[in-house]
Amino acid sequence: MSNNQKSLYRTYRPSTFNDVAGHTNVVEILKKQLMENKISHALLFTGQRGTGKTSIARIFAKSVNCENLLDGITCEECNSCINSNSNQSPDITEIDAASNNGVDEIRNIKNNVSTLPILGKYKIYIIDEVHMLTKAAFNALLKTLEEPPVHALFILATTEYSKLPATIISRCQTFNFKKIDKDSLKKRIDFITQKEGYSINEQVLNEIYFLSEGSLRDALNILEQLMLVSEKEITIEALKNIFYIATKEEKIQVIKNVLNGESDEVISYFEKADSQGMDFDVFSLSLIEIIKEIIEFSLTKNGEHLKNISKTEAGLFDGVKIDDLFLLADNLSEAYAKTKGTSINFNYLLINLLKSIGNYKLELKDFTSIKNNVDIIEPVIGSVSESQTIVEPIDQNVINEEPILSEVIEEENPEDIENVEVDQTIVQLEQETIEPEVKLFEKEQTSVFAIDDSFQVPLDSISEEEFETDETTIEETTVEPEFKMTESELIEILTQESVKARSLESYSVSINEIMNVLVAPEKTKRELIEKAINDIFKTDAGYLIDPLSAKEMFPLFNVKVPAVSKNMILIVTNSIGSAKLINSKLTLKVFKEELFKQLGGEYIVYAFDNNKWDDTKKEYMTLKANNSLPTQIVVDTQNYYKKVLDAKLVSSENSKFLNKVADMFDFDINIGD
CATH class of the missing domain: 1.10.8.60 (Helicase, Ruva Protein; domain 3)
Known part of the structure; x- marks a missing residue:
C-alpha cells in the first residue's frame, strides 16, 4: 500500500468530474451549468452516506473559479485550482454543521458573504450535514439563501432530507444522490x-x-x-x-437445497452461519442477485448478462419451474425488506426459506435429485437413469401449516403483486357422484361429455328416459361443485383487474385528504381494521376459508393500512392500478355494503399507491418539523361517497359526449390519465 497514511477514501477522493464514480445525471447537469454559465445560487445535495456529495460539492466549488475551464472540467494548473486542491482557497469556506450548528456561525456567514472573492469570480460556502443546524440557525440562513450577492454560491449537503425545513428546500436546486450503481x-x-x-x-x-x-x-x-x-x-x-460472507458455491448450494426440499441441510447451514456471525442482509441480497440471473438465463438461454454465476452454474437449474424461482425470489425479498438492519433478519430469512420449501414439496413430484459432487435438479422425462433417484411423491394428505404472518412495518416497501407469477386455476369437485347436466340439443351426441378435466361421463351410460322428457317440462338440474379458491387464484384475478383499472377515471385521493387522517391517528382502531381486512383472506390448507367474500373483496388483498382516524381509513397499494380499482369499486353499493359489514361500520376509504404515500410522508415530516400540521376536519361518510359518485357520473357523461364528437368528426379520442 502507499506510504501515505491517509485512508483510501481520502487518498483517492475524486479531483475532477472525470474521476467521479456513478451519478452521471448529476455530473452532466452541473457540467452543463458551468459550460453555459447558468450557475444556480444555492444547491442541495441529498442522499445516503459515502456516495460523493461532499466530493462533488468541492469539485463544483473549484470548477466555478477555474481560470481555464474546458467542457466543465478544471485545468488543475491555475492558482485557483492549485489552492483548492490543497484546501487553501480563500474563496471556499466549508462548514461542518454537525459541530457548528448554532446561529452565531450562520451570522458570521451573513456578515462575510457581501465581501468580494479574492481569486475567482465566486465565494462558495459548503455546509455539510446541514440538517444538524438549529431552528434559529435555519431562520438566520433563510434570507441570505434566498437573495445572496451575485458572487455568492451556497452548496448544502445532507443525509437527512426529511429533517430540512420546506423553506430551505424551496430556495435550493436539489440533486438526489442515490447509491452508486x-x-x-x-x-x-x-x-x-x-x-x-x-x-x-x-x-x-x-x-x-x-x-x-x-x-x-x-x-x-x-x-x-x-x-x-x-x-x-x-x-x-x-x-x-x-466479514464472514458466503461463497458463491455456498449460495448456489442453498438455493438447490431449498428447491430440492432439503430442509435439514438449509437449517444446518443457517445455524452454523449464524454462530459465525454472517451478515444476513448481504446474504439475502446476493441470493436474490443469483436467482435473478438464473431466471434471466432460464428465459433467454443468453449468458451475456451473467455476472455472478457462469453459464454452467445457471444451467444447473434448467429443470426448475420458473414459477418456483419467482416464489423463492419473492420470499427472499420480503424477508430482506421487513428485517433489514434488525436483529431478527437471520430468523425471518430462514423461516421464509423454509416456507418456500413447504410450497415446493407439493410441486416437486416431477423432479429428481442427482447426487454427484453437487446436487443437480432435472425434470423426470421418460425413463430414469441409474444415477438418478426419484423423489417420492408427497402424500397429498400432508398439509402445510399456514405461514406465519408478521406485523406489517409501516415503512416497508410492499411486494409488487403485479409481478407475481400465478398458478393455473384449480377447481376441486366434491367426491360423491354428480349427475351431469343434460340438455335436449345434446341428445344426438356420442362423444364424451365433460364437466371439467377431472370428471368425465360417457353419454352412452345415460338411460333413454332422460332424453324423452317433454321439452316444455324438462327440469335441468345441476349440482354445483363446492367453490374453492387459493391465494394464487386470487392474486391472478387481482393482477388482471389492476392492469385493466390503470385506465379508469376513478376518484384520485389528494395529499390533503391523507394528511387529514394522519394528524389524528388511532392505533387501536387501525389494528382492528387491519385485522378485519386480513381475516377476509384467511386460508386453511392452502385454500381461502371464505372464498366468496374473498372473491368479492379481492381488491383489498395484500394492502397496507398505515393509519385510521375516526371514520376514515388509509389504504396503500402496490400500484396505481390497484388503488384505482379500489376507489372504483367503492362507488358500487354491493361492494361498499360488504366492506362495511366486514369492518363493522361505515368508513371513508382513501386508497392510493406507494408513490403517493412516500410523497405524503415527506410532506408530513416537513410540516411536523415546522409545527405546521393542520387540524383534523371531520368528513361525513354519506356526503363523501355522494360527492365521489356525482364526480363519476359527470366524468361518464363527459366521456359519452367526447365519443359522440369523435364519431361526428371521424377521429379518435383517448380518455385516460
Missing part, C-alpha cells in the same frame, strides 16, 4: 486496487458491492482491511475470513 463502484474499486499494486477478482468485487450497499467510502474501507491481510491478490477467502 454496481458497475461504476466495481470499476472504481478495481482501479484503486491496481493503483495500490494488488489484484482482485470479479467475485470479490461483487461481494464488496453488497457489503457496502452502494457507498464508495464503505467499499474503500472494506478494501483497505482486505489489503492488510493479503499479499498481492485479494481473494474471496480473505473476505470471508474478515
